[in-house]
Amino acid sequence: MYTVNQLGKKYDLSRSTLLYYDKIGLLKPSARSEANYRLYSQSDVQRMEKIATYREAGLSLESIADILNSGETKSTKALEQRLINLNSEISKLRLQQQLVVGLLGRDSLIRTSRTMNKEQWVNILKASGMDAEARHRWHVEFEKDLPEMHADFLESLGCKPDEVEKIRAWSRQDTKP
Structure with a gap:
């Protein structure tokens, strides 16, 4: 006891x-x-x-x-709702983080803020030898296997909602934009 x-x-x-x-x-x-x-x-x-x-x-x-x-039914529902809320909070925090980095306007902070923008990501992919076709294939597979995570990832790069949708639509095609 x-x-x-x-x-x-x-x-x-x-x-x-x-x-x-x-x-x-x-x-x-x-x-x-x-x-x-x-x-x-x-x-x-x-x-x-x-x-x-x-x-x-x-x-x-x-x-x-x-x-x-x-019991378990309530557990599942409560945890699913918590996950939805967390995803929303994370998305809002990412936007705030990008806004703060932008307001500060110092490139040195980007390295310590745990953020990456679209340009940096594309440069990394290019430097690792991925051409435009390989990058498209990467998006196609990401969208096919993990569509919501793909959207989250694009948001984390600072892509605006309309650009996220455009990239996702392009990713659902097997042709270049």
Whole structure:
């Protein structure tokens, strides 16, 4: 059995967080000591492990409670929704990152900002020996196998939405633009 402090230490949570989890019914202790202290069983620890994992994935406490109380269907739906939200957040952050680099206007920051623009990417492909036909083939395969990731990649290069769609349409053809 674990006390509040022991469980908190194990998961790097404050005492007040565990008391809050108890209050909202997310993690109720299985027992109480003679002095009325909360005691957590191995089963409680396993539940806490799931809570910690879902929190790391960014799920709300409400979603976690739904998942733990409802089962796999709720889990799948909640995780799919979280993935959709993450993809949206990442896309917005990429645009903000590119905007900040542009506002700063210093090429030296591009090397440290973990961004690459379309021109840099094309230059890398050319330097590695890919001609226009090979680059087109690369896009065709990327679009065919991972269409959403292809769109994300193009966005990460700073391509505007209309250019992303144009490249993707071109990638669905087996001819040059």
